[in-house]
């Protein structure tokens with residue numbers, strides 16, 4: 001992990017959407033700490049026609065519009081630096097998960113390309129994007145939403161951004177397990193007590209209980225993630 005801020009550019013036709021997110025989120029804090037340098041780019045600033053057109057009809061016909069290549073190429077040409085990664089948000093991309101977030105967090109510069117509606121000209125995929133990312137097997141109308149999800153997951157991994165040491169190391173997925181149940185006061189609420197072990201002060205017993213709970217929860221809810229022997233504490 002470098003000490004330089006991670007530079008993130010989001011190229012979108014909905015810059016106001018991203019700005020709202022930035023102002024209300026962990027990203028604001030990460031920027032204040034100079035962990036992230038964040039820039040929202042209005043794709044329309046890279047159009048050359050009077051109507052600031054970013055999409056057009058598909059060759060071969062069919063419903064829906066396709067995002068034109070020229071503004072996207074022009075924007076990336078202006079923004080790119082040595083070693084920048086250009087991430088195209090698309091349901092056809094690699095499935096984003098915690099391990100992908102961990103590989104992106106140490107990068108120097110991420111440029112997000114946000115598609116919308118029917119899709120983007122194929123030459124953007126083949127000659128501009130270095131990566132294609134999907135946030136799940138469903139189709140959004142707006143890749144900007146997907147980019148914001150990915151930016152949030154990456155930003156919170158940057159050193160110091162979350163505050164409390166260890167906050168990211170114990171959570172869901174870090175050890176391939178879902179999180180154990182958490183409680184805070186009151187000790188009993190509407191007839192539902194906090195498990196006695198958590199109030200016992202016995203740290204070894206608490207660690208064992210949490211490991212058991214995380215393992216059982218993962219086995220039941222996400223058998224696809226579960227491997228025998230996971231999460232045992234010695």
Ligand code: ADE
Pocket residue numbers: 089090091115133134135136137138139140141142143146
């Ligand atoms: N754009 C539309 N749907 C998407 C998805 N599931 N992931 C990433 N970008 C998208």
